[in-house]
Amino acid sequence: xxxxxxxxxxxxxxxxxxxxxxxxxxxxxxxxxxxxxxxxxxxxxxxxxxxxxxxxxxxxxxxxxxxxxxxxxxxxxxxxxxxxxxxxxxxxxxxxxxxxxxxxxxxxxxxxxxxxxxxxxxxxxxxxxxxxxxxxxxxxxxxxxxxxxxxxxxxxxxxxxxxxxxxxxxxxxxxxxxxxxxxxxxxxxxxxxxxxxxxxxxxxxxxxxxxxxxxxxxxxxxxxxxxxxxxxxxxxxxxxxxxxxxxxxxxxxxxxxxxxxxxxxxxxxxxxxxxxxxxxxxxxxxxxxxxxxxxxxxxx
Amino acid sequence: xxxxxxxxxxxxxxxxxxxxxxxxxxxxxxxxxxxxxxxxxxxxxxxxxxxxxxxxxxxxxxxxxxxxxxxxxxxxxxxxxxxxxxxxxxxxxxxxxxxxxxxxxxxxxxxxxxxxxxxxxxxxxxxxxxxxxxxxxxxxxxxxxxxxxxxxxxxxxxxxxxxxxxxxxxxxxxxxxxxxxxxxxxxxxxxxxxxxxxxxxxxxxxxxxxxxxxxxxxxxxxxxxxxxxxxxxxxxxxxxxxxxxxxxxxxxxxxxxxxxxxxxxxxxxxxxxxxxxxxxxxxxxxxxxxxxxxxxxxxxxxxxxxxxxxxxxxxxxxxxxxxxxx
Numbered sequence: 001x002x003x004x005x006x007x008x009x010x011x012x013x014x015x016x017x018x019x020x021x022x023x024x025x026x027x028x029x030x031x032x033x034x035x036x037x038x039x040x041x042x043x044x045x046x047x048x049x050x051x052x053x054x055x056x057x058x059x060x061x062x063x064x065x066x067x068x069x070x071x072x073x074x075x076x077x078x079x080x081x082x083x084x085x086x087x088x089x090x091x092x093x094x095x096x097x098x099x100x101x102x103x104x105x106x107x108x109x110x111x112x113x114x115x116x117x118x119x120x121x122x123x124x125x126x127x128x129x130x131x132x133x134x135x136x137x138x139x140x141x142x143x144x145x146x147x148x149x150x151x152x153x154x155x156x157x158x159x160x161x162x163x164x165x166x167x168x169x170x171x172x173x174x175x176x177x178x179x180x181x182x183x184x185x186x187x188x189x190x191x192x193x194x195x196x197x198x199x200x201x202x203x204x205x206x207x208x209x210x211x212x213x214x215x216x217x218x219x220x221x222x223x224x225x226x227x228x229x230x231x232x233x234x235x236x237x238x239x240x241x242x243x244x245x246x247x248x249x250x251x252x253x254x255x256x257x258x259x260x261x262x263x264x265x266x267x268x269x270x271x272x273x274x275x276x277x278x279x280x281x282x283x284x285x286x287x288x289x290x291x292x293x294x295x296x297x298x299x300x
Numbered sequence: 301x302x303x304x305x306x307x308x309x310x311x312x313x314x315x316x317x318x319x320x321x322x323x324x325x326x327x328x329x330x331x332x333x334x335x336x337x338x339x340x341x342x343x344x345x346x347x348x349x350x351x352x353x354x355x356x357x358x359x360x361x362x363x364x365x366x367x368x369x370x371x372x373x374x375x376x377x378x379x380x381x382x383x384x385x386x387x388x389x390x391x392x393x394x395x396x397x398x399x400x401x402x403x404x405x406x407x408x409x410x411x412x413x414x415x416x417x418x419x420x421x422x423x424x425x426x427x428x429x430x431x432x433x434x435x436x437x438x439x440x441x442x443x444x445x446x447x448x449x450x451x452x453x454x455x456x457x458x459x460x461x462x463x464x465x466x467x468x469x470x471x472x473x474x475x476x477x478x479x480x481x482x483x484x485x486x487x488x489x490x491x492x493x494x495x496x497x498x499x500x501x502x503x504x505x506x507x508x509x510x511x512x513x514x515x516x517x518x519x520x521x522x523x524x525x526x527x528x529x530x531x532x533x534x535x536x537x538x539x540x541x542x543x544x545x546x547x548x549x550x551x552x553x554x555x556x557x558x559x560x561x562x563x564x565x566x567x568x569x570x571x572x573x574x575x576x577x578x579x580x581x582x583x584x585x586x587x588x589x590x591x592x593x594x595x596x597x598x599x600x601x602x603x604x605x606x607x608x609x610x611x612x613x614x615x616x617x618x619x620x621x622x623x624x625x626x
Contacts (some may be wrong), residue, residue: 095407106375107407111399117365118400121372128328128354129377148396151365158360 024074026287048235051261055208112143116152142173156225170234190227202230310480312454331383363393388431402445413468427604435565441542448542463496476515486521505532523617557588567595
């Protein structure tokens, strides 16, 4: 497991990371409430994964095309998808609420790992046309059991495709714990396909950012794939349709909530005087506005 | 009746693919053994040498990879024409075709052209081993986002391929294996079908309409020839199974008053049922007798020694038509 100490991110970037994390948390919380009120049909919370998502998407830069799975809400929001656009598909209004081309953030794919092959093909296609071929694809740990994930890793390796695989391992494939899903890490598995990889903690956005910058450089410079596995916590159930208390230990749930990466990072930046109470109040107020707009659009 | 162009189907498809590659730099071919080997049926012979390995791509032996990464190629603006080696090996690609390729344009709220063609050699009659003689076209005909074609002649394969690459949505094209290299097929009416997505009347007749598609179209034509002049059979080659050009079928049935549907895939929940139901709904008044379907009973395609029992054949088609005009 690779970890890094705090050193080289400037304070503007740190504040930007925290602001995106707090925004994602606020939108996620509002969406959960809207689902409870019946305004959304389903919501797959990303709480606990904000550090991994914001850190990684900022690291790869705005030009990389992103193929998400379906829980990358913090990635989406950071890429400029509005809260209203993000929630539209979960309210049954569309299959994709945003402009995928404009945001270079492609539609959510609900069939596990199917998007991994699209991502590799997209990168190959861009390369064949002499265009920027750097592509980022997100998957969860559960999805790595799908054949398409293995096929995509193998294809990316033999084609030396410029694809960064980002696996957020939140420890659970709905109700099946990671230990029962695989006997190696996903990072080890990638190396078996000939893809260089790293396993990192995904709860610190600065570690994530730093590792993803390096990974992106690897992909761009060597024009070959890379995989980052990030250990993250899943604070809520897989979706609003499963009560995780049924299958998950109370202590584990409490530990995960206590290790909340959003609160931890806010505390850390406060302690370092990178942000202060006034800055936090400002962000809170922005998030409140976003939540109000979301509520007005969907809770009627 | 004009004489049919007698270049073998495989050669025609080869020439069409070459012309598409020549004309449009976005077109590329992807499939197992299509490059160095020229395809197991030699349909793509010589194309890798001519257009290079980047555009005539020997894929991994993984069908989900072929279609899944072709979705990505298409998203990037290219026009992949994939080949699945045999119909019976399509199944690992079904998820990518059905849940991804077929739904992508809709998922993008219509703001996407996904030009993606999947060619599938299909059907039996060539002493294939298990999985090498199947006909699974009805499976994809049920998927709203996928168009399905099944040409039975080189002329039609050429027209359909050229149309398919420009549709901006996924098209599955079935190619009858046993016609690839066959010459001396029965005569049929020629000329381009208008529009390219239409069915085609390949023989005129006043007594009974036979709607069919694929290799068996030639058996239907042979039966029709043998029955003439005592019974004049009108033969409609559907060519497209999704969507089906029911207008052409209904107009023909309005003239003849009788409809037989013949296909090589098993009868249950098949294309024949769809055509029969549509004619019952919209052309019932013109019917002089019950609609009939002639297709294999519900069972696996048998080992090669037994495929003659499974295949419909000219004699059974003749018998069925004679029953209907009795």
